[in-house]
Amino acid sequence: MSIETVPVRLGDRTYDILIGAGLIARAGEEIVRRLPGVRAAIVTDGHVAAAHLDPLLxxxxxxxxxxxxxxxxxxxxxxxxEALQTVVDGVLAARLERGDAVIALGGGVIGDLAGFASGIVRRGMRFVQMPTSLLAQVDSSVGGKTGINSTHGKNLVGVFHQPQLVLADTGALDTLSDREFRAGYAEVAKYGLIDRPDFFAWLEDNWREIFEGGPARTRAIAESCRAKAEVVARDEFETGDRALLNLGHTFGHALEGATGYDSGRLVHGEGVAIGMALAHRFSSRLNLCSMDDALRVERHLAAVGLPTRMADIPGDLPDADRLLAYIAQDKKVSRGALTFILTRGVGQAFIARDVPSSEVLAFLKENHPR
Structure with missing residues (x-):
């Protein structure tokens, strides 16, 4: 059994991401090796529990x-x-102590929620991420960002709380639906589009093998984790270039809010895919990158079956003015100034602050499906 290890280097809080098949069955020994004597609360959801809870227990x-x-x-x-209250009460009812652990077994929703709970119960408990979706394995399980949604927007309530260990069992991905896997792939593509043009070109050539499984899948996950780990090590609390990891997310979060977080219409990775396509198209509109680059990104995302335009979202969307209001509420806005991750080409993303809201509004109106 081949296990790849990617370290997240944060001084005395450095931890490992283990990537490979069979890690759920090995979880006990891996956790005890790092956290001897620990007891744990496993936070999961009904779908994941049916497939993976018994082997973990x-x-x-x-x-x-x-x-x-x-x-x-x-x-x-x-x-x-409400769910946060349920988790907090469950951990306290189990009489777990500060030195014990919360284990997140699930996708990004469970990881973000369980991580937030572990960061606030007893002023901070130990935390282990066991991501079971591709999106969580390459993105949300790494880096310590945790939180929940508010009626005002996505991920607006939370804390930075690093795990002690991430166990990414690639075998768990075999239980995902095609839609869930594609949604996770959007985050894989994101790392190439930020600053790894060679990785993006490799994805264009090898995405079918990644979807089928095998060595290419493990390589894609490991490369994505390395990319994120490097950024987190430089900027743990997102005061600088960690914001680059939000490529596509400002548009994407606004679209998720506009659809009421209805997963039947739009899941997070799909929002990110549309958001990345919009970010490249917006960059082209501002003469920052060529339309050829924007079309290249759209072609690849569409080839794997991801949506790339607002018109791809089922049902009606709020008008452009309302979408701009969702963007303005996003936590990536600072003192009212709009901040976007824009690009000068494939693999050349950068942080653009003070983006004029009038430009954003005009772009939204141009791209709105109405």
Whole structure:
């Protein structure tokens, strides 16, 4: 069994991301090696629990780790104050101590929620990420950003709280639907589009093998994790260039808010895909990159089956003025100034501050499906 290790270097808080098949069955021994004597609360959702909870419980029991499971409904709407209360109460009811751990077994929703709970219960407990979706394995499980959604927008309530370990079992990805896997792939493509043009070109040539599984899938996940780990090591709290990881997210989060976080219409990775296509098209409109680059990005995302335009979202969207209001509410806005991740070409993303809202509004009107 081949396991790839990617370190996230944060001084005395450095931790490993382990990537490979069979890690759920090995979780107990990997956790005990790093956190001897720990007890744990497993936070998961109903869909993931049906596929992966029993093997994890058996692994923890075999390693002598006492555990309790907290199972929540699946879906983006679980990133809520109500679900946070459920997790906090469950951890406290299990009489876990500050030195014990919360384990997130699931996708990005569970990881963000469980991470937030572990960061605030007893003023901070240990945390282990066990991402079961591609999106979570390459993005949300790495870097310590946790949180829940508010009626005012996505991820507006949360804390930075790093895990002690990330176990990315690539075998878990075999249980994903095609739509879920494609949504995660959007975040893989993002790393190439930020500052790894050679990686993006490799993805253009090898995406079919990534979807089929095998060595290319592990390589894509590991390269994505390395890309994120390097940025997090430089800028843990997103005061500088970590914001580059938000390529596509400002548009994408606005579209998620505009659809009421209805996963039937739009899931996060799909929002990011449309957002990345819009970011490149907007950059072209501002004469920062060529339309050829924008079309190249759209062609690749469309080839793997991802949406690239607002018109690809089922149902009606709010008008451009309302979409701009969602963008203005996004946490990437600073003192009212609009901040976007724009690009000068494939793999040449940069942080653009003080983007005129009039330009954004005109662009939204041009690209609105109405």
């Amino acid at each position: 058996a692994s923890l029991e075999g390693a002598g780790v006492g555990s309790t499971a907290i199972t929540l409904p699946p879906g983006e709407k679980t990133k809520s104050f």
